[in-house]
Amino acid sequence: MTRWMIAIALTATALCATAQSVEAEVRKVDKAQGKVTLKHGEIKKLDMPAMTMVFKVRDPKMLDGLNVGDKIKIDADKLDGQYTVTALSKGG
Numbered sequence: 001m002t003r004w005m006i007a008i009a010l011t012a013t014a015l016c017a018t019a020q021s022v023e024a025e026v027r028k029v030d031k032a033q034g035k036v037t038l039k040h041g042e043i044k045k046l047d048m049p050a051m052t053m054v055f056k057v058r059d060p061k062m063l064d065g066l067n068v069g070d071k072i073k074i075d076a077d078k079l080d081g082q083y084t085v086t087a088l089s090k091g092g
Helices: 002-018
Strands: 023-028 033-041 052-056 071-077 082-090
Touching: 023 052, 033 071, 052 071
Parallel strands: 052 082
Antiparallel strands: 023 033, 023 071, 033 052, 071 082
16 A cells, blocks of 8 residues: 555656646737746746746647736646747636
């Protein structure tokens, strides 16, 4: 029973490390380019300190209803050589 509980704990830790939401504030939305400028917290998964930078979004529909000043939470990754927002939710 103990090994089973350790396995579950390790799996949960691995999942948390790969899907790590970060708080951010929208600074600019560029729907034509499918990009968003964010002031974000540290993104440990990408070894990136807190900063303001431009991200591509995986799906341009993610930008619908997004406005400058919105507080959001994001998941980001490096896809095809570009830093990309892979998930986004309002209310960060």
